[in-house]
Amino acid sequence: MKKNRKIRKINKNTKNNEIKNKTIINTKIKDKTTKNYKLIKKDEKGNFSIVISGILLVSFLILSMVVLNMAVNEMKNNNEAISSNQYGYIINDYRNNLNIIEREALEELSDNVINNKKGCEDAREELKKIIDKKLSEKNEEYYKNYNMVIDSHICGIENSSDPFYIKFKTYISSEKDDFSYENIEEDDVSVIGLKDPTPVVFCGRDSSFSHNETKVQYGYSLAKFLKNKGIENYSYYINATAPFIIKKCPYDPYKKHGEGYAMKDCRDNGYYHESADGACYLCRLEGKGGCGHYGFETFINPQKTNQTNLTSACGSDHVIFEDGTYPGVEVIYYTNEGFNEILFLDPHGHKVKYGMSGH
Secondary structure, rough: OOOHHHHHHHHHHHOOOOHHHHHHHHHHHHHHHHHHHHHHHHHHHHHHHHHHHHHHHHHHHHHHHHHHHHHHHHHHHHHHHHHHHHHHHHHHHHHHHHHHHEEEEEEHHHHHHHHHHHOOOOOOHHHHHHHHHHHHHHHHHHHHHHHEEEEEEEEEEEEEOOEEEEEEEEEEEEEOOOOOOEEEEEEEEEEOEEOHHHHHHHHOOOOOOOEOOOOOOOOHHHHHHHEEEEEEEOHHHHHEEEEOOOOOOOOOOOHHHHOOOOHHHHHOOOOOEEOOOOOOOHHOOOOEOOOOOOEEEEOEEOOOEEEOOOOOEEEEEHHHHHHOOEEEEEEEEEEEOOOEEEEEEEEHHHHHHHOOOOO
């Protein structure tokens, strides 16, 4: 009996040990599971951070590329704008030189005519040759200084609606890098301040003829010229004077010449006046006293006199030097110490035009 009880006791202990061992194993498993769960949660949190960091890094790189691209484009646009502005500046500078070149050509041709004492055959053609040569030299200068290829030439020379200006038309074509320009430029070039070749062409070969930079002294030359044309009282034009530089008369309308000392001031300054019958500047360069263009005229001043009621050729320059010379009557516009300063004007033409009918 005692033996059996012992056996049962042993069996009970064994059972307790098994339960204890099971508990220990379960606890270890639970601990390991918990630890693994914590590791898994920790790994998931690390992966999430890596993903976020990656997204931020990619976004930063993309933003940086966008900003850099914008900066490059802006710099490119700025460089193109600068290049465009520089190109435009050079072209405008070239265009501004056209008026200067054309004016120089007019002056050069005028000097040639005066020095030769002979009108040129074709003023427009002569001017074109002079200007095209100057343009060619200017084009070489711009290529040397700016590496810009320019092709240009005169394509038209016309009378302007204002006879004191000449219209020039110039073709321009230019290329530089990605920029180009092509146009026909029009310039109205003033002849004011240029020399009038007319007196020299008609009377300049006479030994008594002379001039300075502003005034012509005809001596006996004009009287001889009128005598050869069969004009009566040609001697009144001995020692006559006339302007040599073209200056536009400021008295407008022209009838104001009959007021006060306006005509005296006009003659002292040698002003020129618009005239439908007067020769234009281009025709003056060709040695013509009159032409079919709208031109201008000035007056030739006879010598001072103490005589009155005189008649001779009308003193407008286009009348004097045209084939159809017609007479004028004495008009006294100023008297000093018994001597009269006079003009010969036709009663129904120039006297009326210049308000001198009451003189």
